Amino acid sequence: MEKLIELKNIEKVFKSHKLISVKKDDYVAVKNVSLDIEKNTIFGLVGESGCGKTTLARSVMLLDPPGSGEILFNGTNIAALSGKDLKPYRARMQIVFQDPNSALNPKMSVYNCMKEGLVNIRYPRDKIRFRINELLDLVGISPGHAERFPHEFSGGQKQRIVIARALSMEPEFLVLDEPVSNLDVSIQAQIINLLLDLKDEFSLTYLFISHDLNLVSYLSDQVAVMYKGQIVESAETEKIMESPLHPYTLRLFSSAPGQEKNELFEAEEGYSDGLPDGFTYFPPCAESLLRLIDTGDGHKVGCYAFNGS
Amino acid sequence: MTERISSSTLEIKDLDVSFIQGEKEANALRGISLSLKRKEVHSLVGESGSGKTVTSTCIMGLLPPQVARINRGEIFLGEQNILALEEKDQRKIRGKEIAMVFQEPARYLNPTLKVGEQITEMLRLHLGMDKGEAVTRALEILDLVGLDGGKRILGSYPHELSGGMKQRIMIAIAISCDPSFLIADEPTTALDVTLQLQILNLILSLKNRLDMGILFISHDLRVVRDISDWISVIYAGRIVESASKEELFSNPRHPYTRMLFESIPDADKRGKRLKAIPGKVPDAENIPQGCAFHPRCPIAEEICGSNQPETKDVESNSALDSHTAACHLIGKQWKN
Numbered sequence: 001m002e003k004l005i006e007l008k009n010i011e012k013v014f015k016s017h018k019l020i021s022v023k024k025d026d027y028v029a030v031k032n033v034s035l036d037i038e039k040n041t042i043f044g045l046v047g048e049s050g051c052g053k054t055t056l057a058r059s060v061m062l063l064d065p066p067g068s069g070e071i072l073f074n075g076t077n078i079a080a081l082s083g084k085d086l087k088p089y090r091a092r093m094q095i096v097f098q099d100p101n102s103a104l105n106p107k108m109s110v111y112n113c114m115k116e117g118l119v120n121i122r123y124p125r126d127k128i129r130f131r132i133n134e135l136l137d138l139v140g141i142s143p144g145h146a147e148r149f150p151h152e153f154s155g156g157q158k159q160r161i162v163i164a165r166a167l168s169m170e171p172e173f174l175v176l177d178e179p180v181s182n183l184d185v186s187i188q189a190q191i192i193n194l195l196l197d198l199k200d201e202f203s204l205t206y207l208f209i210s211h212d213l214n215l216v217s218y219l220s221d222q223v224a225v226m227y228k229g230q231i232v233e234s235a236e237t238e239k240i241m242e243s244p245l246h247p248y249t250l251r252l253f254s255s256a257p258g259q260e261k262n263e264l265f266e267a268e269e270g271y272s273d274g275l276p277d278g279f280t281y282f283p284p285c286a287e288s289l290l291r292l293i294d295t296g297d298g299h300k301v302g303c304y305a306f307n308g309s
Numbered sequence: 310m311t312e313r314i315s316s317s318t319l320e321i322k323d324l325d326v327s328f329i330q331g332e333k334e335a336n337a338l339r340g341i342s343l344s345l346k347r348k349e350v351h352s353l354v355g356e357s358g359s360g361k362t363v364t365s366t367c368i369m370g371l372l373p374p375q376v377a378r379i380n381r382g383e384i385f386l387g388e389q390n391i392l393a394l395e396e397k398d399q400r401k402i403r404g405k406e407i408a409m410v411f412q413e414p415a416r417y418l419n420p421t422l423k424v425g426e427q428i429t430e431m432l433r434l435h436l437g438m439d440k441g442e443a444v445t446r447a448l449e450i451l452d453l454v455g456l457d458g459g460k461r462i463l464g465s466y467p468h469e470l471s472g473g474m475k476q477r478i479m480i481a482i483a484i485s486c487d488p489s490f491l492i493a494d495e496p497t498t499a500l501d502v503t504l505q506l507q508i509l510n511l512i513l514s515l516k517n518r519l520d521m522g523i524l525f526i527s528h529d530l531r532v533v534r535d536i537s538d539w540i541s542v543i544y545a546g547r548i549v550e551s552a553s554k555e556e557l558f559s560n561p562r563h564p565y566t567r568m569l570f571e572s573i574p575d576a577d578k579r580g581k582r583l584k585a586i587p588g589k590v591p592d593a594e595n596i597p598q599g600c601a602f603h604p605r606c607p608i609a610e611e612i613c614g615s616n617q618p619e620t621k622d623v624e625s626n627s628a629l630d631s632h633t634a635a636c637h638l639i640g641k642q643w644k645n
Contacts, residue, residue, distance in 0.1 A: 048501040049501055184357055184528070184589075184590060186568070188574075189572035189573075190587070193583055211501065214573070215574045217576040218574035218583075255505065256531075257506075257509075257532040257535050
């Protein structure tokens with residue numbers, strides 16, 4: 001399969017900007033993340049809050065450009081581009097945020113809100129209205145409601161509008177940052193079905209970020225588990241669900257509600273039961289870098305100490 | 310210590326609550342009945358705006374009196390109708406007999422008071438302890454909710470604690486007076502999965518230790534499946550189905566419950582489309598005539614749009630448990 005997005009050693013550090021303080025208080029939000037996303041697949045990224053999921057997504061979108069590392073989009077390193085060279089890529093990747101209320105400007109009608117992007121990419125002016133109606137229809141919003149304002153829609157409808165706006169750029173790659181977490185259970189399924197339909201219709205590629213393991217395991221082709229800014233395990237969904245290897249993945253999976261074996265997994269020092277030879281995970285030492293090691297078939301596990309075999 | 314009234318049941322009968330704002334009237338609860346026994350976890354599941362939180366705040370007597378109106382209904386704690394009591398007597402029950410844990414601990418802890426003061430306040434008020442006794446008891450309770458370093462925690466402010474710790478403090482305050490009933494209103498929604506499991510385990514272990522009855526309010530069916538004995542499903546201010554956990558999950562009868570189960574994504578449904586419920590939850594100002602679910606129901610008939618269905622007993626898989634549902638078309642063939 002062809003790779004659409006390749007991330008190489010992405011790192012994002014937030015520096016503290018205290019005026020007088022001598023103490024360096026840098027916060028490493030994303031540490032040495034590498035991953036590949038294949039064309040027309042869904043890549044699921046799971047982790048608890050504060051693990052760096054959203055920071056990584058914003059880095060990929062170049063909303064918060066990464067401190068170091070490469071982002072290859074179809075083979076081009078877009079992290080090194082700027083200004084005019086970057087602009088065409090901006091349209092090819094779009095993001096859908098968690099909270100549609102803050103993603104839509106309350107003072108702009110849906111039509112104006114969607115028009116902005118189209119004007120920006122020099123879409124023929126006389127065709128804009130037709131295009132917006134078409135997009136709204138696509139996501140299940142009546143085009144007659146285009147003049148309404150965001151507060152006149154329900155949460156699920158607002159999320160549909162945000163998706164339509166993202167699609168107006170005709171992107172190839174869509175980052176979905178917890179797109180259904182704020183919605184009601186019965187509405188979640190509607191949005192998920194819509195996303196799946198759109199993916200098939202326009203051969204889109206998704207980076208799907210969520211804390212909901214059940215949802216990610218339903219949707220994704222590939223899953224990566226993130227912990228404290230690093231990817232600790234990544235594999236095809238079936239593989240990682242059947243045989244999670246990393247202690248953190250095990251703990252995360254067994255705490256998900258609705259699991260039969262609902263026990264809290266306590267990671268012990270030097271835990272190594274049922275793992276390939278040469279692997280020890282804990283204790284993670286602060287200086288050492290977590291390396292992802294392929295255990296075969298693309299199932300990668302992060303490991304602090306690999307005795308090399 | 311003052312004498313205790315230990316009640317063995319908490320029963321809500323036909324509770325109907327409206328919120329009034331100017332001309333508009335939102336009928337948030339439309340005749341809800343449920344009963345809760347001690348040592349039992351009864352879950353109330355529903356989507357946002359279905360009336361879950363109104364139910365809990367009404368039990369606690371915390372509805373804003375300026376806008377809320379209780380149209381009818383009774384809440385019995387043992388033999389006593391607590392809605393008929395004077396505010397002064399209600400206050401004796403609130404926090405002592407029935408306690409509550411809220412969704413967002415950060416919003417319900419006072420940021421300007423040390424945690425210790427917030428826990429001991431309850432003990433001194435309800436149990437008449439002096440300061441020394443209260444602190445000793447508070448330390449015991451912190452131990453019970455699994456927080457070590459008691460003295461240090463009593464001396465800290467809420468912002469110094471993590472989200473999971475704050476929720477443990479909320480639980481500590483709630484159980485400090487050894488209540489008969491605990492209302493947990495989405496206690497884990499704001500927490501991460503690993504923390505969620507810890508808090509759920511804590512609530513269950515406390516239930517067994519203190520013989521509490523728990524009214525667990527949630528929108529998450531998976532969480533509910535893990536911890537409940539009995540489940541009631543609420544939709545637009547009415548309970549549409551109520552049964553024991555095993556019965557409800559093996560034999561859901563109301564179309565809403567069925568569709569809710571089918572719409573949850575999980576690994577088993579990979580590659581298949583989810584069966585989404587069309588439309589949206591009605592808001593409390595415009596509840597459809599007849600059965601509130603009929604505009605979204607795939608098997609609705611003419612009668613559903615005109616007559617409100619009564620809550621009826623339906624056939625249960627297990628002879629011991631009752632199973633009730635409010636639908637005109639219980640026997641109707643369900644096609645997938």
